[in-house]
Amino acid sequence: MTAEELALRRxxxxxxxxxxxxIAVIVALVGVLAYALVAASVAESVDRELSISGQDLRGDEAPADTWVITVRDGRVASSKTLPAGLPDTAALDQAGRTGETVDTDVSADGRSYAVxxxxxxxxxxxxxxxxxxxDEELTRLAWSLAGAGxxxxxxxxxxxxxxxxxxMRPLTDALAKQRRFVADASHELRTPLTLLSTRVQLLRRRLAGETSPxxxxxEADAVVADTAALTAILEDLLIAADDRPASVGVVDVAAIAAEVVTAAGAEAEAGGIALTLDAPSPAVAAAGEAPLRRVLFSLISNALDHAHSSVAVGVTEEQRIVRVRVADDGPGFRDGDRPFERFASDRTPGTGPAHYGLGLALVADVVNRYGGSVRVVKELPGGVVEATLPRA
Known part of the structure; x- marks a missing residue:
């Protein structure tokens, strides 16, 4: 789990x-208010029943759970059998003595009575x-409010x-992309900038001394070449950092492949590598021209870095896709290699370092943006990378 994902979760x-x-505070306030309103309504209902019963009911006319006790000239009469705790003699004495209405609560045998x-x-x-x-109704209401809350x-x-x-996901993705861009820039630019600085210093010394034209x-050609390499790296970094929706158009993959192969011919010839192209034109795909050009350049450049004597580029148009295959006769890929991860490397004893840098990671990123796929074909000898794009 990355640092951005941990920060996102926290x-x-x-x-x-x-x-x-x-929400808990709001629910608590609403619950308390609802309970208070219902409790007030119940109390008002009890008060109304007490008033009606006292004014209009006598004897056996009292409804269920209601008892009427009358006292005249010291004689006590009740509407029905009284439960324990009734009558409230203290309230009778007080009302008879003062002539005022007396409201009391009586509890007995687990029951509560409003009197x-x-x-x-x-x-x-x-x-x-x-x-x-x-009381049970209010208790049920309280539990219901608590449960619902x-x-x-x-x-x-x-x-x-x-x-x-x-x-938070867009912000986290933006931060992660920013960190990757900084890491990519520092990793990719360090070597060419150092080399360019060294060449410029040597060129200055030779200009100060006696050097043949x-x-x-x-030396000037080398500086120009280093500058071109630095420009290419910057273009790769900008493409990798661009998170805008991919601009899709109709591009001829075969034609672009021919241009890139022609441009890479000098490098291949200098390394003694035979660079060939098999691309029946046209082979149109739904992609962007500039990003696709960088994809083909990265695939061919990676193959030239690892090839012994030959690199073959093939473009085929199938029913729904356009397939690009770049194969070299180098050591190929082994199980455990991570060619599409940024700056992944593999060191095989006796063969030297094999660095994939940003190139193949950029290939995977760009191809995926256009709805395609990229993979290593391990069933074939050498190093074979195959990319597919949706056909236009």
């Missing part, structure tokens, strides 16, 4: 927890209502984490 977790905390005692026209009336059902907070946490990761011309 940031996403922090944002998700902060989002969940905000109202008042004096009505010389009659002392006490109404009691069982609050067990309303917990589920909501959990869902908000997961959703916040996923959304945070999605929102032919020697000066050779």
């Amino acid at each position: 940031t996403a977790r922090r944002l998700a927890l902060q989002f969940a905390a905000v 109202r005692t008042r004096v009505e026209g010389g009659l002392l009336v006490q109404v009691a209502i069982d609050r067990h059902e309303s 917990a589920v909501g907070v959990a869902a908000a946490t997961v959703g916040g984490y996923l959304l945070s990761r999605r929102a 032919a020697r000066l011309q050779s």
